[in-house]
Amino acid sequence: MVKTVVISGYKPYEIGVFKQDHPAIPYIKKAIKEQLILMLEDGLQWVLISGGLGTELWAAEVVYELREQEEFNYLQLAVITPFLDQESNWNEQNREWYESILLEADFIDSVSRKPYEKPWQFRAKNQFFIQKSDCLLLFYDLEKEGSPKFIYETALNAQEKKEYEIRLIGFDDLQTLVEQDQWS
Template sequence: MKTIFITGYKSHEIGIFKNDDPAVRIIRKSIRQHLVSLADEGLEWVLVSGSLGVELWAAEEVISLKETLPELKLAILTPFLNQEEKWSEGNQSYYHDIIKKADFVSSISNKPYTDPSQFKNRDDFILQKADGLLVIYDEDKKGSPSFLLEKAEKENMTYNLDIIRINFQDLQWIADEEALSESEPD
């Protein structure tokens, strides 16, 4: 797998409103573990569309991994121009800091938001470009990642993607493992 698209919940969908929330550390750790493993197998590009939440946390992990994995590249492919224009000033600043460090940034639609078809077009484009999909999604908690995941699974014969799912139980195992290692005496 040379190219993977990472997506998942937007931060507000899972009740996270600050990037220093302890849950973000667990999500990022899970993403990091997968990225390191995939890089060992030849991963070159990580694609995200720049949504607040899992996608930008994944982007941060790629950026931090570049120190030890300089061959790993980050592409941010937004669904439309200026997707961040209605975000808070803090979120806009956070987003701009990340896109400055990306290897490639572009918009799939060269227009600002006009209608939901721009998200469908983003999904189609990304599914054609990626070899794999890593998605943080739990069947018990519906949310925005469901549209892309359902499309990828339904049309996987066309796209031939490797799909990696991370659910809430997977994240809980990481949290439990961390709690256990912190409680063990040195």
């Protein structure tokens, strides 16, 4: 039973997405939504994200969409950043998007309660997330390396010590959703 899931994945630039109206985004969100609904039917209560651009903020939007349905209105979102002020170097549009996500979050905190210092803060965030969750839902394709590799490896290491579920959404999954859309 999955009570708490961490959702992460590619940053927009890692997959060639540079605008909020990119045609891939609805399919990424649909793939996340399908997985979340399966977990909700099995007792999911919390979604954890670090508030990173791309997959994580799209996942937050999916959580908010699901909460609008009465049957899923109990679903909660925690935004736990690796360090304080992670958005400080983002452009204004991305900061506004991030702030809009924080407005509806049920819990907000940082693993390291200081601004960015070194990469250890990302490793600490990955460790924290895997320790505090039952499952990792990751938009990551093993054929295309990127930043999700690090939390994926942390989750794989956790599986050696405890029962821990990893669910991957890959490019083939998105292609299937596109094809289903074209057929209907």
